[in-house]
Amino acid sequence: MQIQEALIALLVLGPLVFGLLMLTGVKGVLRNALVAVAGVTTIAAGVALPFYSGVIVPDVGLPTLITTLGNWIEPMVILTVLAIGFSIRSWPVRIMALIQLGLCVIGLLMSRHEPLEETKLVVDSLAMIMVLIVSVIGSLIALYAIGYMNGHEHHAPATAASNNRFFFVLISFLGLMNGLVLVDNMKWLSIFWEGTTLCSFFLIGHDGTAEAKASARRAITINVFGGLAMSVGVFLAAHSVGSESLSVLMSKGPVVLLPIALLAIATMTKSAQMPFQSWLLGAMVAPTPVSALLHSSTMVKAGSYLILRMSPGLEGTPLAAVVAIAGAFTFALTSALAIGQSNGKKVLAYSTIANLGLISCCAAIGTPLAYAAGITILIFHAISKALLFLCVGTIEQSIGSRDIEDMGGLLFKMPLTTNIAIVGMISMMMPPFGMLIGKWMAIESAVHFPVVLILLVLGSALTIFFWAKWLGRITTTSYHEKYTIESISPWMRTVLAVIGIGVVVASICALPIYEQVIRPVSLLTFSEQASNINISILDSVSAFLGWPMIIVIGAIIMALATGALLFKPSRLRLPYLCGENVDSDETTYTFRSIADAPSTAMLTSYYLPLFGESRITTWANPLAALIILSLFGVLFI
Amino acid sequence: MTDVPKFNKSPWVVHFNCNSCNGCDIEFLACLTPLYDLERFGILHVGNPKHADVLVVTGSVNHRNARVLKNVYDQIPEPKVVVAMGVCASTGGIFADGYNVLGGVDKVIPVDVFVPGCPARPEAMIDGVLKGAQILEAKHSGKTPLAEKNVLTRTPTPVATPVAQEKGAPHA
Amino acid sequence: MIIPQTPLMVVLLVVLAPLFGALLCGIDRRITARAQGRIGPPILQAVYDTIKLLRKEPMLLNRVQIVYAYLHLAFMILAMLLLVFGQDSLMFLFVFAFSTLSLVLGGMCVRSPYSRIGSQREIMLMVAYEPILILLMIGFYLVNGHSFMLSAPMTAAKPMLLSLPLLFIGFLVVLAIKMQKSPFDIATSHHAHQEIVKGLTIEYSGPYLAILEIAHFYEMALLFFFIVLFWSSPAWVGIILASLSFFLMTVVDNAFARLTSMWIFKFMWTGALILAVTNVLWLYWASK
Numbered sequence A: 001m002q003i004q005e006a007l008i009a010l011l012v013l014g015p016l017v018f019g020l021l022m023l024t025g026v027k028g029v030l031r032n033a034l035v036a037v038a039g040v041t042t043i044a045a046g047v048a049l050p051f052y053s054g055v056i057v058p059d060v061g062l063p064t065l066i067t068t069l070g071n072w073i074e075p076m077v078i079l080t081v082l083a084i085g086f087s088i089r090s091w092p093v094r095i096m097a098l099i100q101l102g103l104c105v106i107g108l109l110m111s112r113h114e115p116l117e118e119t120k121l122v123v124d125s126l127a128m129i130m131v132l133i134v135s136v137i138g139s140l141i142a143l144y145a146i147g148y149m150n151g152h153e154h155h156a157p158a159t160a161a162s163n164n165r166f167f168f169v170l171i172s173f174l175g176l177m178n179g180l181v182l183v184d185n186m187k188w189l190s191i192f193w194e195g196t197t198l199c200s201f202f203l204i205g206h207d208g209t210a211e212a213k214a215s216a217r218r219a220i221t222i223n224v225f226g227g228l229a230m231s232v233g234v235f236l237a238a239h240s241v242g243s244e245s246l247s248v249l250m251s252k253g254p255v256v257l258l259p260i261a262l263l264a265i266a267t268m269t270k271s272a273q274m275p276f277q278s279w280l281l282g283a284m285v286a287p288t289p290v291s292a293l294l295h296s297s298t299m300v301k302a303g304s305y306l307i308l309r310m311s312p313g314l315e316g317t318p319l320a321a322v323v324a325i326a327g328a329f330t331f332a333l334t335s336a337l338a339i340g341q342s343n344g345k346k347v348l349a350y351s352t353i354a355n356l357g358l359i360s361c362c363a364a365i366g367t368p369l370a371y372a373a374g375i376t377i378l379i380f381h382a383i384s385k386a387l388l389f390l391c392v393g394t395i396e397q398s399i400g401s402r403d404i405e406d407m408g409g410l411l412f413k414m415p416l417t418t419n420i421a422i423v424g425m426i427s428m429m430m431p432p433f434g435m436l437i438g439k440w441m442a443i444e445s446a447v448h449f450p451v452v453l454i455l456l457v458l459g460s461a462l463t464i465f466f467w468a469k470w471l472g473r474i475t476t477t478s479y480h481e482k483y484t485i486e487s488i489s490p491w492m493r494t495v496l497a498v499i500g501i502g503v504v505v506a507s508i509c510a511l512p513i514y515e516q517v518i519r520p521v522s523l524l525t526f527s528e529q530a531s532n533i534n535i536s537i538l539d540s541v542s543a544f545l546g547w548p549m550i551i552v553i554g555a556i557i558m559a560l561a562t563g564a565l566l567f568k569p570s571r572l573r574l575p576y577l578c579g580e581n582v583d584s585d586e587t588t589y590t591f592r593s594i595a596d597a598p599s600t601a602m603l604t605s606y607y608l609p610l611f612g613e614s615r616i617t618t619w620a621n622p623l624a625a626l627i628i629l630s631l632f633g634v635l636f637i
Numbered sequence B: 001m002t003d004v005p006k007f008n009k010s011p012w013v014v015h016f017n018c019n020s021c022n023g024c025d026i027e028f029l030a031c032l033t034p035l036y037d038l039e040r041f042g043i044l045h046v047g048n049p050k051h052a053d054v055l056v057v058t059g060s061v062n063h064r065n066a067r068v069l070k071n072v073y074d075q076i077p078e079p080k081v082v083v084a085m086g087v088c089a090s091t092g093g094i095f096a097d098g099y100n101v102l103g104g105v106d107k108v109i110p111v112d113v114f115v116p117g118c119p120a121r122p123e124a125m126i127d128g129v130l131k132g133a134q135i136l137e138a139k140h141s142g143k144t145p146l147a148e149k150n151v152l153t154r155t156p157t158p159v160a161t162p163v164a165q166e167k168g169a170p171h172a
Numbered sequence C: 001m002i003i004p005q006t007p008l009m010v011v012l013l014v015v016l017a018p019l020f021g022a023l024l025c026g027i028d029r030r031i032t033a034r035a036q037g038r039i040g041p042p043i044l045q046a047v048y049d050t051i052k053l054l055r056k057e058p059m060l061l062n063r064v065q066i067v068y069a070y071l072h073l074a075f076m077i078l079a080m081l082l083l084v085f086g087q088d089s090l091m092f093l094f095v096f097a098f099s100t101l102s103l104v105l106g107g108m109c110v111r112s113p114y115s116r117i118g119s120q121r122e123i124m125l126m127v128a129y130e131p132i133l134i135l136l137m138i139g140f141y142l143v144n145g146h147s148f149m150l151s152a153p154m155t156a157a158k159p160m161l162l163s164l165p166l167l168f169i170g171f172l173v174v175l176a177i178k179m180q181k182s183p184f185d186i187a188t189s190h191h192a193h194q195e196i197v198k199g200l201t202i203e204y205s206g207p208y209l210a211i212l213e214i215a216h217f218y219e220m221a222l223l224f225f226f227i228v229l230f231w232s233s234p235a236w237v238g239i240i241l242a243s244l245s246f247f248l249m250t251v252v253d254n255a256f257a258r259l260t261s262m263w264i265f266k267f268m269w270t271g272a273l274i275l276a277v278t279n280v281l282w283l284y285w286a287s288k
């Protein structure tokens, strides 16, 4: 147990310590080395944790010192939020922070007399999966940031904060996330929760431009609202259940619906569900590693993680249906919104929100299959999305645009990044990659909830549209005999390659991961349903993944693809342009027009105005808010 | 079943109008109608050279369209045959003395079948395409040598090679 | 009607299904010709065409194209096997969708305006019909005692058609789209050759076009088999049903003009979807 506690300390406190070292103002190689050491130790600790804990680990107690420390840290965090509220002159933030402060003080005064239960850590399989995601993917993103920020320094606006502060926040973020995942005490949970809010505020506002400031302000407003919901929930829970432990609260289930509803709202703000999605879209103004971090492994995943934790508590309550519908609604609508976007990062952002919606929908459905689907999506989405964000960031840094329509011909200009991006996109939608398996299980588990089901069906059809458009554009290329070698920073190149390989390996190992990790977790969590028919579907997932045909077909594809590489340039022709081609390498859309003047065909993909942002959000946001408000409505049924 | 079905079982035709008076074109389209029914021979009228086996040309070649004709011809995969439909396509016909006219199709690309007539009759046209289809098979089996490509018997007035627009244009 | 999962069966299916599909296409062309007062091509014309294409010179624009062509075929074969062997229905749908998607991507990856227009339209079609197909699978699930396996409708005592009449109508529309029939043949078809010059297949020629044709034959066989599922016991009723459906498609093809992709999208997401949803909700209600 000693090693385990040390590892946990390393995971939570290590990044914070390394982050503080950044503030000493180290520069250049030293700073890079420091970030690298921080990243590598976090990865090592994250990977080591499961080995030193067996499959299922009992709760680990914490020294009382830390418990009492929490009483002092919480007001400090809230005061920081309040200070930010003053510095950005935002009344909503100030008011919400003051309410939180009040609750905190009342809580402290009341708890003087009754001793609270011991603060606990929970190191079960779900927590370890999450720790792995945070520490491995998060740290890799930090390593990528070394290369990226060196480039960013040169063309960042003058208002940008120093890179040292950036790395301080970025690395501490990982520690806070690990803490958030591992604690069971809700007071500590809300401390870490607010901590991640603060981190995201600083990271989003990094560039200091008007746009960045506005986005940071929106992010903190929405997340402090979530934080407030959580504080109220925790406060009520502590005084109705008499315990600050999340697992105790969840085991009480139906008795304490109000705190659970409030916590559910907190998870929705954090995971940017409709109508709270605007902060995550705004977060794109930040440097790429930030958006990669926020979207894939930290921040938004905190919401998903918490709702998965709450899944057993939600099960059987009237809240579950509402949360499920809200999640499915978000999935369908944000998938539709993604169709109307040609901004690559926005498409990624909407797709992230959609998948988070799917996770919370799965968590709320609360069957073993749904739970397994939620975890599958959580894992594979984190890997694939991190990869995609980093790729788009790399592409943007090199071609100066994040517009999908500008990404034609990249296969020649930046082959490494583009090929990795293609792997990432394929992994989001094609069999046998994990995301598809997750979505498949999600639809199958939603089959008894007609409303949820229809939303999921529509959403998954829409998903194909925007991925196909993008994939089609990015693979567009003319023939070139030799590929160029692109020049990007070695940090970026290595990290892209590592995550890219990770995506492929994870999908090859989808079956073992499912068998060894996801299935047991889900059966354990829902042990009382173990005799349910849903188990047979869980088995059918295994049966499919093992279906030998997949391997056979895979082999055929590989063989044929190799054959495709035996390609003779003599067979090359220009595209058919009614015989009026202008022969040139770059622009094969160019044809001879009137008086032989060259003229270029313009062709963009469909960005249907039907799915325009303003058109959908005007009715979808109020509707989503209504769904969420009905969380309180069902309390009185 | 004797052996592999021959090319002549499914010659796909692409029709290129060089400089025709449209008389031949209308007659060629008449071949698709129920009265003549090209499809009963497996002949399909496809819209682009990439899928075609037979290039049917109507009208005489002039300085401006010679390049286009050759481009379309080059985009047909081997084996391929060219059928010159009507006297214009065969020799230049009544336009032969025009100031801009180069002459028949054979001035620009190798022609396998000449179909006479002004306009050629649909029966003659179908006959011409089927003859071409036989040549296809012969070309594939190597009995008829493939025509040497890019042979111009008379050079068209050179056109200035247009410069491609600014390299790496975003929508390229 | 359960088909054993043996290697021999796999080989038989892989060999015979495209022949069957080609035959269906040939019959279709013959019927169309007769309807127009023509004699029409031989029944085996589709086979002749494919063999001819295979013997032609390959011609390409880039390497990526080839990979997508093979993926299209491979996924189509896999989808057919998943269907025939009664595997999970949603997974079958996904694989089937990825086959079409590979075709779309193959059309998009070349710098050819016609090909890209065709691909864009094909994606619109996919998005238009995909919900109907998924709802159809949900319908199967609800009727067949909560099983997602496709083997369930194969062994069901009561014909699916009687429980899923509205979904069947929806599926017929999907069939028209998949068979590239008017009014839905906007992305590519043998008839649309003048409009967007064959759309998304334009830049494939020779053997690579043959690969797409063969995949289309597999697709035809797959769709035929799928209709049989609606009346699988006794199977001969299903076969008659499927034949009638295919005949209906040919008639519809000749009776309608092409429409725009946006129209199709709206039609599918309102008319056809309402039919499908009504049917599914009715099943929910009936099972309560």
Ligand code: SF4
Residues within 6 Å of the ligand: B019, B020, B021, B022, B023, B024, B025, B058, B059, B085, B086, B087, B088, B089, B093, B094, B117, B118, B119, B120
């Ligand atoms: S041959 Fe006669 S009908 Fe044909 S294009 Fe020439 S002038 Fe017209």
